[in-house]
Amino acid sequence: MTLLDKTHNPHLRSWVESANVAGCDFPIQNLPFGRFRRAGGSDAALRIGVAIGDQVLDLRAAGLVDHDDMNALMAAAPAERAALRQRLSDGLAQGSTQQAAWAAALVPQSACELAVPCKVGDYTDFYTSVHHATNIGRQFRPDNPLLPNYKWVPIGYHGRASSIIPSGTAFRRPRGQTKAPDAAEPSFGPCKRLDYELELAWFIGQGNALGEPVAIDQAEDHLFGVALFNDWSARDIQAWEYQPLGPFLSKNFGSTVSPWIVTMEALAPFRAPFTRPEGDPQPLPYLDGAANRAHGQIDMQLEVLIQTAKMRADGQAPTRLSLGKLKEAAYWTPAQLVAHHTVNGCNLQPGDLMGSGTLSGPSLDTAGSLAEMSVGGKQPITLPNGEQRTFLQDGDTLILRGWCEREGAVRIGLGEASGTVLA
Amino acid sequence: MTLLDKTHNPHLRSWVESANVAGCDFPIQNLPFGRFRRAGGSDAALRIGVAIGDQVLDLRAAGLVDHDDMNALMAAAPAERAALRQRLSDGLAQGSTQQAAWAAALVPQSACELAVPCKVGDYTDFYTSVHHATNIGRQFRPDNPLLPNYKWVPIGYHGRASSIIPSGTAFRRPRGQTKAPDAAEPSFGPCKRLDYELELAWFIGQGNALGEPVAIDQAEDHLFGVALFNDWSARDIQAWEYQPLGPFLSKNFGSTVSPWIVTMEALAPFRAPFTRPEGDPQPLPYLDGAANRAHGQIDMQLEVLIQTAKMRADGQAPTRLSLGKLKEAAYWTPAQLVAHHTVNGCNLQPGDLMGSGTLSGPSLDTAGSLAEMSVGGKQPITLPNGEQRTFLQDGDTLILRGWCEREGAVRIGLGEASGTVLA
Structure with missing residues (x-):
């Protein structure tokens, strides 16, 4: 875990005034990284930016990098990353001598x-x-709901990288094969059980060479940070296709990621111990380490909101579907995911994305998908305006939010991941 | 399907004499693409090359491209690709005026x-x-060996791109969790049931936009060509981890691909009709098209050989494990794989790889894995030198070969994909 340093000082304030507003996702203690271009310049190369308040600091314009390659920046060793964070914090802090120069690099x-x-x-x-x-x-x-391997193996599978889309992108309802339980043959058409999945996206920083596993207590040196992730799922397509090799077309039509990667450094004030419910097996040695036990988990709130087409037309704001806590949902820590992923020698590379899987808490009002909240489509959810949902309808916009707050630290947020279903 | 043109003329011969030797994988009718660097220049950028006999034509040195980006070349429209093939064929043919200039571009x-x-x-x-x-x-x-979806859905799942390794690369036996059926808990250690899988790698040429499916009879416009592929598999790790989301660490420690992509144009003389065994369902309309029915399949021989450490020490050549035919093994055509993969809107990109899955024929001597040949490890195979195998041992080298031959056409080959297991 990254140690606390003066970039985490809760008294720090920025000369970017919007960063000092209470409840802002991007105070000077956060400093998440992303890629942007000025609106309208669709042919322009993406630049590396850091969110501060309601602004983006253009890292190249501020003289902090001499390239636009976010993956190269992510590949930096932890000490180098910490040094860049310190420079950003110093330059954006009230009283900085950089203010005049950097103000011109804000968008x-x-x-x-x-x-x-x-x-x-x-x-x-x-x-x-x-x-x-x-x-x-x-x-x-x-x-027999939980399979025998679950408490031993951090279950994972490969997803599709090409169809990861930025927050705010609408996508078409997928079509595909489905088969009703009582039908003799499958049929083809639009998905009827379209769902969201509330996830986090853990991004890899430094990679590892093929054949060289990463030990659990070094695993966080290979993590760059985290964003919100919605792994849209076509449940009816999934049910027919997934045996014996897992989900495929039910997932790869689109996955929405939020634009800002909150770094492991920014998360340092919000770490929590890794614990196992009493009676559950302890992890095998390759998944068990002192650092992971002490602070492998993270204290984070996760919220899902929906805005239907009718709500939009009626001028109603999005309404909450669920609010839960990461540490109550996740059975494995991000370090355990890295250690497991590489234990067979698999190589991770800067920019690789590890989805957490759907982050459902212990009760249905903290569930991370409609399949759970509506009990497989059997119990419709009623929204405040009287509309009902079992699965998503065309025109629905789903919004994921996440934030960390704790006594003695300044609240930081992940921003949001939103997406809209088109017919 | 690409039509036959003068590049397929069986009487064509090359001024590169090794390309005219009977049984050569790379006669002038083949012209497969790959990436290479001169040995010893490990820091040099990879260049695009075309195999001709026992030589490589350096495309940039020959003035045929002005870059080293193989994926950009693969993205070309079919007409552009055909034109490049024609230029290559003309320039490498006996009597070409390019001979003097291009001879200097051979390695x-x-x-x-x-x-x-x-x-x-x-x-x-x-x-x-x-x-x-x-x-x-x-x-x-x-x-109930075959699941009910098999004859309807071209079953697929996502694999790991980062651990695809070139032919000739040795790799370490993976370690991981396994659980014996009678054990109370899993244990951790080296894989004990390491296997190969005989596959083909279909490479995407032109991509499709997210949300825009590719129709079955346009699907081959998006295929660039094919290579050999060994999807090494840790069967004991797979058995414990794969429910409910599919194989993961049992596969992603390494997959070996052969260096030359034989283009769809080169395969044109070897096309075969797509057929279904009598009584099997016909494909749903999105998987069924006139071109696919007429010549969606390919006539190709596929061979697997093994050379153990002892055979190598004794100076013995690799010995054959199996020899089979693609059209007897594959239930789906490459065009059907493209149409299925994109029917939900998933976007394919130039250079994406679609593995065929293990290409086992109807009898055990045409099976594409040891798990099948040894009936799950129960019936050891005896090699000509008396050694036995159920699964792979350290020091074993596995070699895949493939070729097309047909009356009236010149035989073309895919070269080989080889890999060696390290302790």
Whole structure:
């Protein structure tokens, strides 16, 4: 874990006034990285930026980098990353001598197109919420919801990198094969059970060479940071296609990621111990380390909101579907995911994305998908305006939010990941 | 399908004499693409090359491209690709006025390092052999070996792109969690059931935009060509980890690809109709097209050889494990894989790799894995020198070969994909 340093000082304030507003996701203690271009310049190369208040600091314009390659920046060793964070903190702090020069390198976020924050080489999706695994498993196997490997293996599978899309992008409802339980043959058409999945995206910083596993207590040296991630899922397509090799077309039509990667350094004040429920097995040695036990987990709030087409037309704000805590949802820590992923020698590369899997908490009002909240489509959810949902309808916008807050630290946020379903 | 043109003329001969030797994989009718650097120049950029006999034509040195970006070349429209093939054929043919200039652009293959032939963005593995699916299914479900979706859905899942390695690369036996059926808890250690999988790698040429499916009869416009592919598999790790989301660490420690992509144009003389066994369902309309029915399949021989450490020490050549035919193994055509992969809107990109899945034929001597040949490790195979194998041992080298031959056409080959297991 990164140690606390003066960049975490809760009394620090920025000369960018919007960063000092209470409840702002991007105070000077956060400093998340992303890629942007000025709106309208669709042919311009993406630049590396850091969010501060409602502005973006253009890192190249500020003289902090001499390239636009976010993945190269992510590959830096932890000490180098800490040094860049310190320079950013110093330069953006009230009283900085950089203010005049850097003010010219600021762009309002509202005037930017925010992209997928880096080039994702490989995307792996995990399954870290035991509650999600149990809730979904119960729909398939009422008597035996959780498979015997779950508490031993951080279950994961490979996802599709090419269809990861930036927040704010609408996408078409997928079509595909489905088969009703009582039908003799499958049929083809639009997905009827379209769902969201509340996830986090852990981004890899430094890579490891093929054949060289990463030990658990070094694993966080290979993590760059975290963003919000919505792994949209076509449940009816999934049910027909997934045996025996796992989900495929039910997932790879689009996955939405939020634009800002909150770094492991920024998360340092919000770390929590890794614990196992009493009676559960302790992890095998390659998944167990002193640092991981002491502060492998993270204290984070995660919220899902929906705005239907009718709500939009009626001028109603998005309404909350769920609010939960990462540490209650996740059975495995991000360090354990890195150690597991590489234990066979698999190589991770800067910019690779590890999805957490759907982060459902212990109760249904903290569930991270509609399949869970509506109990497989059997119990519709009623929204405040009277509309009902089992699965997503065309025109629905889904919004994920996340933030960390703790006594003695300044609240930091992840921003949001939003996406809209088109017919 | 690409039409036959004068580049397929069986009477064509090259001024590169090694290309005219009977049985050569790379006659002038083949002209496969790959990436290479001169041996010893490990820091030099990879260049695009075309194999001709035992030589490589350096495309940039020959003035045919002005860059080293294989993926950009693969993205070209079919007409542009055909034109490049015609220029290559004209320039390498006996009597060409290019001979003097291009002779200086030849490098012996033996003096080259041959790389993974392009940058693979996403790698998808399919499961196209009904015999493999049945053989493996029988080991898990004796009474019900083939799942109900198999004859409707071209089953596929995402694989790991970062660990695709070039032919000739040795790799370490993976370690991981396994659980014996009668054990109370899993244990950790080296894989004990390491296997190979005989596959083809279909490479994408032109991509498609997210949300825009590719119709079956346009699907081959998006295929660039094919290489050999060994999807090494740790069967014991797979058995414990794969439920419910599919194989992960059992596959992503390394996958070997051969260095030369044989283009769809080169395969034109070897096309075969797509057929279904009597009584099997016809494909749904999105997987069924006139071109696919007429010549969607390919006539290709596929061979697997092994050379153990002892054979190497004793100076013995590799010995054959199996010899089979693609069209007897594959239940789906490459065009069907493209149409299925994109039907939900998923975007494919130039250089993406679609594995065929293990290409097992109808009998065990045409099976594409040891798990099948040894019936799940129960019936050891005896090699000519008396050694036995159920699964791979340290020091074993596995070699895949493939070629097309047909009356009236010149035989073309895919070269080989080899790899060696390290302790």
